[in-house]
Amino acid sequence: STTRNYEFNIQLQNVTRLCHTKSMVTVNGKFPGPRIVAREGDRLLIKVTNHVSNNITIHWHGIRQIRSGWADGPAYITQCPIQTGQSYVYNYTVVGQRGTLFWHAHISWLRASVYGPLIILPKLHVPYPFTKPYKEVPIIFGEWFNTDPEAIIAQATQTGGGPNVSDAYTFNGLPGPLYNCSAKADTFKLKVKPGKTYLLRLINAALNDELFFSIANHTLKVVEADAIYVKPFDTETLILAPGQTTNVLLKTKSKFPGANFLMLARPYVTGQGTFDNSTVAGILEYESSVHMKNLPLFKPTLPSLNDTSFVTKFSNRLRSLASAQFPANVPQKIDRHLFFTVGLGTSPCEKNQTCQGPNGTRFAASINNVSFVQPSVALLQSHYFDQSKGVYSPYFPINPLHWFNYTGTPPNNTFVSNDTKLMVLPFNTSVELVMQDTSILGVESHPLHLHGFNFFVVGQGFGNYDPNKDPKNFNLIDPVERNTIGVPSGGWVAIRFLADNPGVWFMHCHLEVHTSWGLKMAWLVLDGKNPNQKLLPPPADLPKC
Numbered sequence: 421s422t423t424r425n426y427e428f429n430i431q432l433q434n435v436t437r438l439c440h441t442k443s444m445v446t447v448n449g450k451f452p453g454p455r456i457v458a459r460e461g462d463r464l465l466i467k468v469t470n471h472v473s474n475n476i477t478i479h480w481h482g483i484r485q486i487r488s489g490w491a492d493g494p495a496y497i498t499q500c501p502i503q504t505g506q507s508y509v510y511n512y513t514v515v516g517q518r519g520t521l522f523w524h525a526h527i528s529w530l531r532a533s534v535y536g537p538l539i540i541l542p543k544l545h546v547p548y549p550f551t552k553p554y555k556e557v558p559i560i561f562g563e564w565f566n567t568d569p570e571a572i573i574a575q576a577t578q579t580g581g582g583p584n585v586s587d588a589y590t591f592n593g594l595p596g597p598l599y600n601c602s603a604k605a606d607t608f609k610l611k612v613k614p615g616k617t618y619l620l621r622l623i624n625a626a627l628n629d630e631l632f633f634s635i636a637n638h639t640l641k642v643v644e645a646d647a648i649y650v651k652p653f654d655t656e657t658l659i660l661a662p663g664q665t666t667n668v669l670l671k672t673k674s675k676f677p678g679a680n681f682l683m684l685a686r687p688y689v690t691g692q693g694t695f696d697n698s699t700v701a702g703i704l705e706y707e708s709s710v711h712m713k714n715l716p717l718f719k720p721t722l723p724s725l726n727d728t729s730f731v732t733k734f735s736n737r738l739r740s741l742a743s744a745q746f747p748a749n750v751p752q753k754i755d756r757h758l759f760f761t762v763g764l765g766t767s768p769c770e771k772n773q774t775c776q777g778p779n780g781t782r783f784a785a786s787i788n789n790v791s792f793v794q795p796s797v798a799l800l801q802s803h804y805f806d807q808s809k810g811v812y813s814p815y816f817p818i819n820p821l822h823w824f825n826y827t828g829t830p831p832n833n834t835f836v837s838n839d840t841k842l843m844v845l846p847f848n849t850s851v852e853l854v855m856q857d858t859s860i861l862g863v864e865s866h867p868l869h870l871h872g873f874n875f876f877v878v879g880q881g882f883g884n885y886d887p888n889k890d891p892k893n894f895n896l897i898d899p900v901e902r903n904t905i906g907v908p909s910g911g912w913v914a915i916r917f918l919a920d921n922p923g924v925w926f927m928h929c930h931l932e933v934h935t936s937w938g939l940k941m942a943w944l945v946l947d948g949k950n951p952n953q954k955l956l957p958p959p960a961d962l963p964k965c
C-alpha cells in the first residue's frame with residue numbers, strides 16, 4: 421500500500437451555466453472538484469487550505485474511517501470548521517473497502533459546488549468479480565443554482581419556509597441540451613467504441629432530489645452499490661438517492677449503430693412541494709471512422725415522477741454477493757433493537773415574525789421528534805476531552821417522544837423538540853434499527869446516511885412497522901450492504917450494523933434541506949478494551965472553534 425497526497429485549495433471561481441455567470445466556492449477552481457483515486461489499503465493525506473471567507477470542512481462519504489473519526493469531516497460533529505487562511509490535513513487509511521464513493525463539503529449548503537468522485541480501486545492484482553471493463557467513467561449527478569445556494573438556505577432559515585429549488589440537474593457539472601440557454605459545451609458526452617464494456621461509476625451528489633437514470637436503447641448491468649459488490653442484474657433504469665452510488669456495466673452495441681443516444685436523469689418526487697421536474701441530458705456517442713452528420717437521436721423513457729413501485733422493486737433487487745470472497749456479515753444476534761421515527765414537522769414562529777412554513781409555523785424535521793441542534797463546539801472533541809457538559813446529552817430517546825401511528829393523515833401535534841442528543845453504544849454492540857417515515861407533512865422518502873459504518877438493509881415495507889410480524893420476513897442471508905438508504909414514503913426500513921468503530925458518527929437525511937431543518941442525530945460509540953479498539957488521538961492541526 422502507498423501514501424497518496426492531494427492538495428485541496430478552497431477558492432472562488434467564476435463558472436457559467438444556463439447563461440448565468442457566478443463566483444462559486446470550489447476546490448482548485450474546478451467544478452465539479454478533482455477526482456481522488458486510491459487503492460484499498462492506501463493512506464490518504466489531503467491537505468485542505470481555505471482561501472475563501474466561508475468556513476469549510478470536507479467529508480469522505482462512505483469511507484469507514486476506522487478509529488480515525490477526526491478525518492470524517494461533518495462540521496461541529498467530528499471537527500470545528502477550517503477557517504479562512506487555515507489548513508487541515510485529512511489523514512486516513514482505506515481499510516477493507518473498495519468501490520465508488522465521493523467527497524463533499526459538509527457545512528451549510530457548500531456541497532452544491534464542493535464535491536467530486538472518490539474512487540477506491542481493489543488492491544493491486546485483485547480483479548473485479550465481473551468482466552474487466554475496457555474503460556471506467558465516473559458520472560456524478562449534481563444541481564446547478566443560478567444564484568448562491570448559501571443565500572437560499574440563509575433566507576429559508578430566516579423565514580422558516582421552504583428554500584428555492586435549483587435551476588438544473590447536471591452530469592459532471594453540465595446541464596445538457598434540454599435546458600434553455602444551455603451552451604453546446606454544457607453537455608456531458610460519453611464517446612464509446614462498439615463492442616466494448618464500460619464501467620460507469622454513477623454518483624448522486626445532488627442536494628435535494630432522488631434521481632432516475634437511463635440511457636436510450638441500452639441495458640445496464642448493476643454490479644455495485646455504495647462501494648459494495650452486488651449480485652449482478654440487468655435494468656433499463658436506475659434510481660439513486662442523494663448520497664448513493666451505483667456501478668453499472670454498459671456493453672456497447674457490436675457495430676456502429678448510426679444513431680446517438682441520450683442519457684437522462686430527473687427526480688423521483690413523492691412530496692407535494694414545488695419541485696422542478698426538468699431533466700439533465702448527456703449524449704452517448706459512438707466513435708466511427710466515417711464522420712456522420714445529422715444522426716437520429718434516441719431518447720429513453722423514464723418512470724413517472726412519483727413511481728414508488730419502480731423504486732421499491734429496484735431496491736428489492738439489490739442483494740449482497742454473499743460469496744466466500746465477499747461474505748455478508750449480517751449481525752445475527754442483536755444487542756439493541758431501536759425504533760426511530762423520521763420526518764418533517766414544525767417549530768413555533770418567533771415573536772414579531774411571520775413564518776412561511778405550514779400554518780404560520782416554521783418548517784422543522786426530526787428523528788424521534790428531536791430536531792438536532794448543531795452545537796458550537798465539535799462533539800468528538802467534547803467527548804474525547806470529557807467536556808460534554810452543556811454541549812450534548814447522551815440520552816437520545818429510544819422511542820418517539822410522541823406515540824406514533826401511521827394513518828396517512830397528520831396528527832394534531834406536529835411540533836418537534838430542539839436538542840443535541842447522542843445515542844451511546846458500547847463497543848461492538850450489534851444494532852437493529854427500524855426507521856419509520858411519519859409522513860406528518862406529506863409523504864416523502866428520506867435517504868438516511870450513516871457515517872462510520874455500512875449497514876445491511878434487512879427489510880422494508882409500507883404503513884406501520886409491525887414488530888411481531890415483519891421481522892419474520894427479514895433477509896438475513898444476502899441483504900444489500902450500504903451507507904445510505906431511502907426510508908420509503910409512508911413506510912419503514914430495517915437495518916442492522918455492528919458498532920465496531922469508536923467515535924461520534926453522524927446520521928442524517930441526505931436531502932440537504934431536511935438536514936438543515938434538523939433531520940439528523942449522532943451516535944457515540946465507546947472505545948473497546950483492546951488498544952486497537954480505541955479512537956486514535958486527535959491530530960495536532962485539528963481546527964479549533
Ligand code: C2O
Binds near residue numbers: 479481524526869930
Ligand atoms: Cu454525504 Cu453526512 O454526508
